[in-house]
Amino acid sequence: MHNGRSYGAFLFDMDGTILSSIAAAERVWAAWARKFDLDVETFLPTIHGVRARETISGLGIPGIDLEAEIEALTLAEMDDVEGIEAIAGAAELLVSLPPKRWAIVTSAPRALAARRLEAAGIPFPPLMVAGEDVENGKPAPDCFLLAARTLGQRPEDCLVFEDAIAGIQAADAAGMSVAVITATHRHRLDTWHPTVAGYDSLVATCDERGHLVISEAAGARIAELGV
Structure with a gap:
């Protein structure tokens, strides 16, 4: 090499x-995406390798509380370590x-x-x-x-x-x-x-x-x- x-x-x-951790991460992010009526299949490939901050900011969702969403996602991901x-x-x-x-x-x-x-x-x-x-x-x-x-x-x-x-x-x-x-x-x-x-x-x-x-x-x- x-x-x-x-x-x-x-x-x-x-x-x-x-x-x-792909399965665990995608379970959490899929639930989050559905909350905002995002197309889950299209959205999930975009979450890998980048911070939640850049992922969420790049969506341009109006009126979103970025810090609150990041905290909620982090807690949900910490709760889900199956697999x-x-x-x-x-x-x-x-x-x-x-x-x-x-x-x-x-x-x-x-x-x-x-x-x-x-x-x-x-x-x-x-x-x-x-x-x-x-x-x-x-x-x-x-x-x-x-x-x-x-x-x-x-x-x-x-x-x-x-x-x-x-x-x-x-x-x-x-x-x-x-x-x-x-x-x-x-x-x-x-x-x-x-x-x-x-x-x-x-x-x-x-x-x-x-x-x-x-x-x-x-x-x-x-x-x-x-x-």
Whole structure:
């Protein structure tokens, strides 16, 4: 993957990247959409990878109390964790990484992220950049740049693991390398970045300089669609 490059840090999106929460999120958002007479089938694909703030604001619903709706949605999502589980190999890979060399970078509020990580059996990370930590959410690069800066790494030395278009665009805008996790994808994603279904085919090691290297496990096959 990425031709054997080494990295200063790995940055992981959460929903759809290290855990599967699509069913739970869509249950909550579908109920919310029906409240405002939105076409649920058309609306649901727009919620993934971005903050509720941008999702709701972009709808232009007249007279809506944005903060109240965000709070209500967050509470509803925290109540519904049925079916949330770790993506294959994610927890094992994360615990194998040096603590100061990785972070979770999510559009979710911190409280919701903690709830979903607990439901999936993934330990809380040494560093998390959550939705409320930046002024501009994905696809803006702010969240990934903040994570790199906090870890003391240059953006170009970071590898981002993502699953959603908004997150990939954010990582690209930050000048970072990207690996696309397709475990929760229902359709093929049109991307030039390398793709992999899950983490059980990946091994992380440190090179002689202490930099991180991600490689294929013996017998695994990663789809290299670009470098």
